[in-house]
Amino acid sequence: MPLASPPPPWPNHWLMKSEPAEVSIDHLAAAPGQTLPWTGVRNYQARNFMRDAMRPGDGVLFYHSSCAEPGIAGLAEIAGGLQPDTTQFDSASPYFDAKSTPAQPRWLQLDVRLVRKTRLLALREMRQAPELASMQVLQRGNRLSITPVTPAEWQAVLALLQQAPLA
């Protein structure tokens, strides 16, 4: 594994996708301390964000994917807890990775804490907002489960969340 690069200017903002059938914003709200370990990331680029760039206190847009109403469902924050993803060693887990060992772990997890549940900012609505057009999650072909969010995009999402949903 290459050495970690120095941390970027703080704070950062991120969008993290989760399938609500697996982990929804309500699951996060109901968790002890409203905090859950973010496990199951199996993409190197997303892992590297966790390893090199995400820091406690970073803002998170909690996004529901692969569901009837995809979109941003709440705000969260990174709560530390960076460590090897425990599910990679669990042969009963769908996230088991036979090529991973505790001595040489491939995958990482960190803790995500709820800040607040929001109205659903639907993907459809995000696509209609010109100020969000630059968001990585909206780019064609994007599949990354963790993407960086610029301060301007973050502010624009907060502003949209305060408005009534589009009809």
Add this chain to the structure above:
DNA sequence: GCCAACGTTGGC
């Protein structure tokens, strides 16, 4: 369920 787009794997 469909399928476009992407990342990973593995033969060569």
Add this chain to the structure above:
DNA sequence: GCCAACGTTGGC
């Protein structure tokens, strides 16, 4: 190192 085949993601 190339690249075709394959598996996965995720909106629709």
